[in-house]
Amino acid sequence: MKLLFQQRIIALLFNAERYGLKSGCFLLCLITYLARDHFSICLIVIFFCLILMVFAYSFISKKNRFFYFGLLSIMLIQIWRVLYVRYQAKAIEQYIGDTVYLELTAQNTLFQTNEEREFKIYQSKNGARLALWVEGEQRYWQKICGYFRPKVPQRVRNPGGFNQKEYLANYNCYAVLDLKDKYTSIQQVTVRMPILDRNKLLTGFQNYIGSSFDPRTVDFILSLCFGRTENLSPDLKQDFRNLGLSHLLAVSGFHFDLFLMPLLEGFNFKKRNLKIQFLLLPLILFYNWLCAYPIGLIRASLIYTFMLITKYLGLDVSRKNILLFIMQLFLLINPWLIFQVNFQLSFISSLAIYYYLPYLKKINIMQKSKFLQSMFLSFLVQIIILPFLIKNFGIWQIGVILVSGLLNFPLTFFYLTGLFSFYMFLFLKLIKNIIFLDFRLTEQLSRRIFDFLHWLLNSALQIFSRFARADFWLQLQNNNNSLLTWLILGLLILSIGLIIGSFLSNLLTEKQRLSLTFKTYLPGFILMILLLFNILRPQLNWQICFLDVGQGDCCLIISPERNCILIDGGIPGQGYRTILPALNYFGITKIDYAIISHLDSDHYGGIVDLLELRRIEKIVFPDSNCTGSIKTNYAESEKNVYIGNNNANTINKQTLCDKCDANGVKYQTVKQSDILSLEPLIDKLEILSPAPQLTRNTQNQNDYSLCFVLEIAGLNLMFTGDLSNTNEQKLISEYQFAGIDILKVAHHGSKYSTSEKFLHAVDPELAVISVGNNYYGHPAPELLERLIQYDIEIKRTDLNGAIMLELIDNQWHLATYVE
Known part of the structure; x- marks a missing residue:
């Protein structure tokens, strides 16, 4: 029985x-x-x-x-x-490092930059998939035949950094090619020019509104309306990340509803015959084409199309069931979508909305307040997608629950403004190019409207940036080691466990003898999570990380209490690309002290990025009277780093002081013999260089390089910036050095620095060379020979990636991200 x-x-x-x-x-x-x-x-x-x-x-x-x-x-x-x-x-992996003949066909574009460069996947005849950068007219190459040397995609090189190998594996791609490699020999190319070029059309629209709007506003409109995030300034991208709203920059269901709203409401399509609504499908297809067919938009478009068809046929099918069907259809067509974060977040969040929204609408208080309904729904969606956020990004923002409802109206206004502007652009283009009429009055009227909208939108963006950069939102960010993350993940596990337990209880007994209700087990489960959190949470130690920022310097020093010193920041753009992901990885929201060794762009760039985001409490830099320089002779691979408009100019002491004042950041200029207090990390720090007599009549920023020794838990580190040979000799004549454990080699390993006399005086155990691809020949063979001669261990960021030191059980341990 x-x-x-x-x-x-x-x-x-x-x-x-x-x-x-x-x-x-x-x-x-x-x-x-x-x-x-x-x-x-x-x-x-x-x-x-x-x-x-x-x-x-x-x-x-x-x-x-x-x-x-x-x-x-x-x-x-x-x-x-x-x-x-x-x-x-x-199968392509067997040819890694060998020159092989390949016939490649273009598959899909992974992402593009604002410099007409695209990262695309091509497929060979035998099914191997390879990724490569194409630029300019190369973007239209449909087939490429020739000899290539496949390379292994790069692994992660920095804490929290981009893992190219894992990213490409999610697209079933296991090798990369370089068209500029000396081993590449292209024999034949087939070009396929599109009948209607999406990029040219959107560039024309960009130029059209660019005559009335400033570049920042134009780029935001293109990002919000058409998903052109490659044009968006990185500081504005970071503002959206701070609030947990990055998903709004990826065109999805939210944008689809806004796209349809003027058509459904303005032309009253909702109340017309269903056959009339089918006329919207070509417009929906056109919008998908404009946005380059993002997953979220395709999902929303297919759901709308299937809903129209089922209504027309008189079938009662829920959106949830249509979503499940579309999800299976996608995976049967392309199984690799399951590994891609945009697919995961798009479908899981939509499923959560379709599941919970009917229940929320039945609650009286939710019926009275749409804002409260939006907040609570946002909270439930955040809980459901939390494991995916932690896995893919390492952090999540609980504050999104508060801002998602507040920002609905302004974002809707922004979107509709951009859409109206695009329709106006298409209308005028149609008149000029097809009907051959010149509507100057219409253009003048549109310009006046745009001038007013520019003032309104620009003011709104400035307010938004100030709002997003407030310390309050940083405090609401959580990483995988926060107590709130543990609690929510624990509640998810409890919910799943109770569902399985209830099923097994019914299966094993004819009567349900065990009460498996959520509220019964919640208190005990929370207590268990608190105990596990205190027992299993990783121990926090002193950590020193020389980040790989290419041809530049950057070092993070982190205390067990998560206080932080940043010494240099690499070239402009590295603040967003490398330093911020590292801060998120270590669970740091703000840098206590940022020290700029001297005002060359490969040292101050990333720090100015963070300054403008208000992620720094205090900046220390040399009392220099000359203008810093922009280093542009780095290799091609370094040019993928975005250089923002506000951070690409030459900089001097006064400019930096003005930036600090504008962003409410404290600053201090220092010179030789000054004593710094970096509490609570370090009590006293003496500036050893530059000597005043050597900087009196020079315009070379390297001569202003700060030199100092940090003592951290018995470990002595010497930082030298781009110290010249002359300053080195002056330094060792004035100071006695003993027990230097780690030397940050000056000037990226230039042969004109780190002389034999200097090495003899300092006598370090480990030399760290912060260097990337460059045309200077850094690190110089002569310098490497000197280090080997003095039996000094060498670590290089170009070969080893980030170089990590961690104090574990009173012992310093050395590790690198690339072996």
């Missing part, structure tokens, strides 16, 4: 009408995700499902048997597809 009861319970799971779509979607996602790296687990899952089917076979209807056997067959085919396509793609 008991066995029959259990068979009936399990048979309920194989009710195709009730659970078929849900179980099909769940199994397809699970199998597709696991098949790439965990083949054996996939087989176990399918075998377990078969056992359950056999166990309850006599209670499963014939129709359900066929459905679920068909579903499991599809799962097996999906496993085979993933493994076979992955095997084809990984």
Whole structure:
């Protein structure tokens, strides 16, 4: 009797009408995700499902048997597809480092820059996929034949940094090519020019509104309306990240609804015949083309299309079921979508909205307040997608619950303004190029409207930036080691555990003897999480990290209490690209002290980025009377770093002081013999160089380089900036050095610095050379020879990536990100 009861319970799971779509979607996602790296687990899952089917076979209807056997067959085919396509793609790895003839066909563009450069994937005849940068007219190369030397994609080089190898693996790509490599020999190219060029059309629109709006506002409109985030200034991108609103810059369902709103409401399409609404489909397709077919927008467009079709056919199908069907359709077409973060967040958040919104609408207080409904729904969505946010970004923002509702109206206004401007641009283009009329009056009127809108939008962006950079939002950011993250993840685990426990309880007993309610177990579970948090939370230690910022200097020094000193910041753009991800990785929201060794752009650039974001409490820099220089002779690979307009000019002491004042950041200029207090990290720090007599009549910023020794938990580190040989000799004649453990080698390993006399006087155990691809020949062979001669261990950021030192159990441990 008991066995029959259990068979009936399990048979309920194989009710195709009730659970078929849900179980099909769940199994397809699970199998597709696991098949790439965990083949054996996939087989176990399918075998377990078969056992359950056999166990309850006599209670499963014939129709359900066929459905679920068909579903499991599809799962097996999906496993085979993933493994076979992955095997084809990984075959290229055997040619890594060898020159090989390839015939490549363009597949898809991963991302593009504002300099007409695109990072694209090409596929060979045997199924291997390779990524490469193309620029200018190369973007239209449909087929390339020639000799290439495949390379391994780069692994992560910095804490919290970009992992190119993992990123490309999510697109089933395991090698990269360089068209500028000396081993590359292109034999034949097939060019496919588009009939209508999306980039040229949007560039024309950019120029059209650019005559009335400033570049910052223009770039924001293009990003918000058409997903052109490559044009958006990095400080504004960071403002959206601070508030947890980065998803609004990726065109998705929110933008789709706003795109349809003027058409549905303005032309009253909602109340017209359903056949009339089908006329919107070409416009929806055109908008998808303009935005380069992002996943979120395709999802929203397909849901709208299927809803129209089902209504026209008189079928009652929920949006949730359509979403599940579309999700499976996507994965059957391209299994690798399951690994891509935009697919994960788009579908999971939409599923959460469609599931919870009907329940919220039934609550009286939610019916009265749309704002409260929006806040609570945002909170639930954040909980559901939290594991994905932590896995992919390392941080999440609880404050998004507060701002998502507040910013709906201004963002809607921004979007509709951009859309109206685009329609105006298309209208005038149509008149001029097709009808051949000159509507100067219309243009003059539109200019006046745009002038007013420019003032309004520019003011709104300035207010938004001030709002987003407030310390309050930084305090609401959480990483994977925060207590709030542990609590929410724990509650998710509790919810899933209770669902499984309730099912097993019903399965094993004919009567539900055990009460498995959420509120019963919540207090004890929270107590258990608090205990585990205190026991398992990683111990925080002193950490010193020489970041790999290319041809520049940058070092983070972090105390166990998460206070932080930043010494130099690399070239402009590295603040966003390298330093901020590292700060997020270490759980630091603000830098206590930033020290600029001298005012050359490869040292101050990243610090000025952070200054403008108000991420620094105090800046220390030399009392220099000359103007700093912009270093532009770095290698091609370094040119991918964005250099913002406000940070690309030459800089001097007064300019830097003005920037500090404008952003409310404290600053201090120093010279030789000054004593700095860097509490609570370091009590006293003496500036050893530059000597005043050597900087009196010079315009060379390197002569102003600060030199100092930091003592941290028994470890002595010497920082030298771009100290010249003359300053070195002066330094060792005035000071006695003993027990220097680590020397940050001056001037990226120039042969004109770090002389034999200097090495003899300092006698370090480890030399750190902060260097990247460059045309200077750094580090110089002569310098490396001197270091080897004095038996000094060498670590280089160009070869080793970030160089980490951590104090564990009173012992300093050295590690590098690239071996």
